[in-house]
Amino acid sequence: MPIPAPNLYPPFNTIRLSHVCLNVSDLAASTKFYSDILGLQVTDANDTHVYLRAMEERGHHCVILQRSAQPGTVEVMGFKTFDEEDLDRAEAFFQSQNRPTQWVERPYQGRTLLTSDNFGIPLEFYHKMDRLEPIHQKYALYRGVKPLRIDHFNVFSPNVDESVAFYSQFGFRVTEYTEDEESKRLWAAWMHRKGGVHDMAFTNGTGPRMHHLAFWVPTPLNIIDLLDLMSTTGYVGNIERGPGRHGISNAFFLYILDPDGHRTEIYCSDYQTVDPDLEPIKWDLQDPQRQTLWGAPAPESWFQHGTRFVGVDTQDSTIAASPIIAP
Incomplete structure (x- = not known):
């Protein structure tokens, strides 16, 4: 089956992937792995969630570790849109594909659309995320x-x-x-x-x-x-x-x-x-x-x-x- 021709004028504009929420059994053990071993920077932490970003990233997080009774599963994959209006266009698109849509509250993110793809992968789209100071030149x-x-x-x-x-x-x-x-x-x-x-x-x-x-x-x-x-x-x-x-x-x-x-x-x-x-x-x-x-x-x-x-x-x-x- 041939691959489809690229759609250069899509119904809404996704800029890039953004973040993922991983369900884990032990927040301390997972934080040690992603922070001390991989080298991600912790941007916030509480009893149930740890937020991390990589060195060039200005957005608040790219990985969320979530303490869960279902460890070893993925909660959601996140993507950033070009502007706020794209979120409404995304809602219309996913509804036209008979996919569920819901506006959800996410810490450190603005308006966020939760939906899923044709096989049920949970996806969320947002435009605004809290910005943090640049650390790419803080080599320590x-x-x-x-x-x-x-x-x-x-x-x-x-x-x-x-x-x-x-x-x-x-x-x-x-x-x-x-x-x-x-x-x-x-x-x-x-x-x-x-x-x-x-x-x-x-x-x-x-x-x-x-x-x-x-x-x-x-x-x-x-x-x-x-x-x-x-x-x-x-x-x-x-x-x-x-x-x-x-x-x-x-x-x-x-x-x-x-x-x-x-x-x-x-x-x-x-x-x-x-x-x-x-x-x-x-x-x-x-x-x-x-x-x-x-x-x-x-x-x-x-x-x-x-x-x-x-x-x-x-x-x-x-x-x-x-x-x-x-x-």
């Missing part, structure tokens, strides 16, 4: 992997074609994709709004489930430093895959798991995609350089493990094809 604060900003989400979808078609309607554009040659269906796709390789990616599998969230770091050496730190502070078992370089996106990567099993990618070295007529790059599912440019296959856990969205039922994919998996 840098620690861990020195994360600069949140970069993207990747989710398992039971039907990547349908996910891509839905997000294309409101302006997400495909940069790279993998097609199953037998069925001619999409096996994976990378879609963006902000001019990088992706804000949201879809991988074939039981879903919807979050595969990972990702943070941009300055250099591959930051990833090596993180590996040394994790391997000597009791987190060697949380290292899942990498380091390596993806064929898709060209990014240097590392995948790690937090104390509740949420997967995070540490990520750098992809490329700019601002041109609206940029042609998507197609990959063969059986190309060993698709997953890793150097040819190393991903472990089975990378294709099986994901975190569910609260209250959202999953369904199995109908594509039988499989990429190369490490023994």
Whole structure:
């Protein structure tokens, strides 16, 4: 099935992904992981929530840790719109798609629209978030992997074609994709709004489930430093895959798991995609350089493990094809 043509004049304007709320069992343990190990900065904390941002971010938070009776699940994924009027246009769009819409109160955010995509992934859109002072030149604060900003989400979808078609309607554009040659269906796709390789990616599998969230770091050496730190502070078992370089996106990567099993990618070295007529790059599912440019296959856990969205039922994919998996 061909990928849809880009919608350059969508019904509302999403600028970028913004934040994610992760449900965790132990706030102290999770805060230690995201703050002391990864290096995010705590912007507020109470008995039930911890808010964090990365070093280049002026918005109040990019990660919310929420103490929950359902740890290891995702509460919501957040996106920022261009202006306030886009929120009303977004409400009209999602209602036209028979998706639920609700105006919700969120700490440190202005008017916020809560809705969901075609498979039920909870999404929220806002325009205003409290601004904090810049800290990107306060080098004494840098620690861990020195994360600069949140970069993207990747989710398992039971039907990547349908996910891509839905997000294309409101302006997400495909940069790279993998097609199953037998069925001619999409096996994976990378879609963006902000001019990088992706804000949201879809991988074939039981879903919807979050595969990972990702943070941009300055250099591959930051990833090596993180590996040394994790391997000597009791987190060697949380290292899942990498380091390596993806064929898709060209990014240097590392995948790690937090104390509740949420997967995070540490990520750098992809490329700019601002041109609206940029042609998507197609990959063969059986190309060993698709997953890793150097040819190393991903472990089975990378294709099986994901975190569910609260209250959202999953369904199995109908594509039988499989990429190369490490023994």
